[in-house]
Amino acid sequence: MVPLLEITNLFVSYKIYEGKLKVLDGVNFSVGNGEKVGLVGEAGCGKTTTMKTILGLLPQSGRVDGGEIFFNGKDLLKATPREIQNLRGKGISMIFQDPTAALDPVFTVGDQLMAVIRYGSREKMNTKEVKEKALDALREVKMPDPKRILSNYPIQLSGGMRQRVCIAMALATEPELLIADEPTTSLDVTIQDQILKLLHALVEKRGTSVIFITHSLGVVREMADKVNVMYAGSIIESGKTREIFSNPLHPYTIDLMKAIPRLSGGGLEERVPGRIPDYLNPPIGCRFQPRCLRAKFKCSVEKPELVEIKPDHFLACFFSEGSD
Numbered sequence: 217m218v219p220l221l222e223i224t225n226l227f228v229s230y231k232i233y234e235g236k237l238k239v240l241d242g243v244n245f246s247v248g249n250g251e252k253v254g255l256v257g258e259a260g261c262g263k264t265t266t267m268k269t270i271l272g273l274l275p276q277s278g279r280v281d282g283g284e285i286f287f288n289g290k291d292l293l294k295a296t297p298r299e300i301q302n303l304r305g306k307g308i309s310m311i312f313q314d315p316t317a318a319l320d321p322v323f324t325v326g327d328q329l330m331a332v333i334r335y336g337s338r339e340k341m342n343t344k345e346v347k348e349k350a351l352d353a354l355r356e357v358k359m360p361d362p363k364r365i366l367s368n369y370p371i372q373l374s375g376g377m378r379q380r381v382c383i384a385m386a387l388a389t390e391p392e393l394l395i396a397d398e399p400t401t402s403l404d405v406t407i408q409d410q411i412l413k414l415l416h417a418l419v420e421k422r423g424t425s426v427i428f429i430t431h432s433l434g435v436v437r438e439m440a441d442k443v444n445v446m447y448a449g450s451i452i453e454s455g456k457t458r459e460i461f462s463n464p465l466h467p468y469t470i471d472l473m474k475a476i477p478r479l480s481g482g483g484l485e486e487r488v489p490g491r492i493p494d495y496l497n498p499p500i501g502c503r504f505q506p507r508c509l510r511a512k513f514k515c516s517v518e519k520p521e522l523v524e525i526k527p528d529h530f531l532a533c534f535f536s537e538g539s540d
């Protein structure tokens with residue numbers, strides 16, 4: 217079956233004063249119809265860059281150096297700005313990390329939600345119908361007193377309520393694919409879980425396909441059917457969530473697993489030792505090699521491809537766990 221979204225060999229760089237930051241280094245992953253796919257990796261590994269490339273939202277300095285992004289059989293990298301515009305909302309919606317930045321402070325929640333519904337919906341509606349739909353959308357995200365919220369400005373809401381509004385906006389147009397980029401990272405810890413559960417229940421109910429972007433494997437375990445582990449611009453391991461958690465093979469995935477905060481822990485997340493390479497002069501070969509305890513000479517001269525090592529389990533490593 218043809219996947220809903222398929223990214224092949226995606227290369228993206230940013231031009232800066234000092235030169236070229238080679239961030240995405242051949243990203244490969246796909247999302248099937250109704251599938252919930254996690255994209256996980258530490259800060260700076262290129263998750264947001266990947267999402268922005270899908271949506272045609274790269275800044276001026278960003279450049280696609282190669283690859284393909286097929287959505288419903290159409291190459292988004294070859295689409296016109298108008299085609300991309302038409303795709304947003306109806307085809308693909310997004311939720312960003314910071315709900316404050318995603319909402320316009322000078323318009324009420326109602327203005328913004330109703331605009332999205334009016335322009336994003338498949339059918340034509342009059343104002344009364346649009347308002348009814350906006351109220352429904354707020355009720356769906358369990359917003360207390362939705363009538364009052366419609367006339368509120370974003371600043372009058374808490375961070376968690378703002379993110380609920382963003383979720384309502386993203387889902388109101390019934391997109392085929394939702395991209396949620398660390399939707400709870402900027403929120404208070406106590407409400408992160410509520411928002412995740414809400415999001416999970418909504419996409420489950422509608423059968424929406426989702427790319428769930430996070431730096432936390434713990435979150436992925438609860439949200440996703442499939443996991444893609446990203447390191448410094450490429451997917452280094454992917455597969456069904458259960459398989460990846462019970463049988464992680466890439467040394468980086470194994471390190472990330474160890475970094476999942478334990479329930480009894482002091483609260484602070486442990487980190488994988490070392491840091492993401494310099495994208496101006498990234499290592500030749502495997503980009504994880506400078507941090508890898510299993511690395512051998514080959515790793516510093518040749519980049520391992522992502523290959524299916526058993527059904528539905530993909531790995532990009534020459535000397536993984538159990539290979540010797």
Ligand SMILES: Nc1ncnc2c1ncn2[C@@H]1O[C@H](COP(=O)(O)OP(=O)(O)O)[C@@H](O)[C@H]1O
Pocket residue numbers: 230231232237239257258259260261262263264265266275277495
């Ligand atoms: N507009 C930009 N100009 C230059 N570098 C950028 C820009 N946006 C992101 N980067 C760099 O690209 C790398 C990946 O960033 P990003 O995609 O935001 O990672 P993530 O979302 O995984 O944290 C980082 O090193 C970041 O500094």
Ligand SMILES: [Mg+2]
Pocket residue numbers: 263264265397398
């Ligand atoms: Mg990001």
